[in-house]
Amino acid sequence: GAGVSQTPSNKVTEKGKYVELRCDPISGHTALYWYRQSLGQGPEFLIYFQGTGAADDSGLPNDRFFAVRPEGSVSTLKIQRTERGDSAVYLCASSRGTSGRTDTQYFGPGTRLTVL
């Protein structure tokens, strides 16, 4: 079956620009997560959705980062006024959501964001 998909796979932008990263979770998965991964590091939690609402956004680094999931399926991570330090791979994961965060998370391939 179809896994988690993310678009675009690569995004190059200039400092100060606005970007949107999209995540299509596995159909029927109510939980959705965004992570950021820098080279040589593990994924760093950003935000967790249960349905349409953000159940935990404590990992968002500052108010330039925002994420939505209006219909409880597709999610968009939005970054305003990008900075070079935002360059990383942004990973999305989804899970059934029946056992909280211990449910198996299925990750997408990520979007590599490069801010010049």
Added chain:
Amino acid sequence: SQKIEQNSEALNIQEGKTATLTCNYTNYSPAYLQWYRQDPGRGPVFLLLIRENEKEKRKERLKVTFDTTLKQSLFHITASQPADSATYLCALGKTSYDKVIFGPGTSLSVIP
């Protein structure tokens, strides 16, 4: 603050041998620990979850131990194959409501 450490150096082993990867943590009391595999250019893939009241868990050629006294988990791959070459990440969680925290990963290369 909590800290998770994995083998700092890449691990190279001969095909057929057992690979052992470590995950150590400090300033944290996880209720469970997960291991993931990540290939270049791909997202992590879940392998195993072990809870604090479980000492050991097995799945095919994989074995995970969890020692809450030592604050350490060991991840073993027996009869290793070149296809096992990847980065392996450990991740810790406190409850089903808390975020999962990932370690930096260990790169494993299995040499034919």
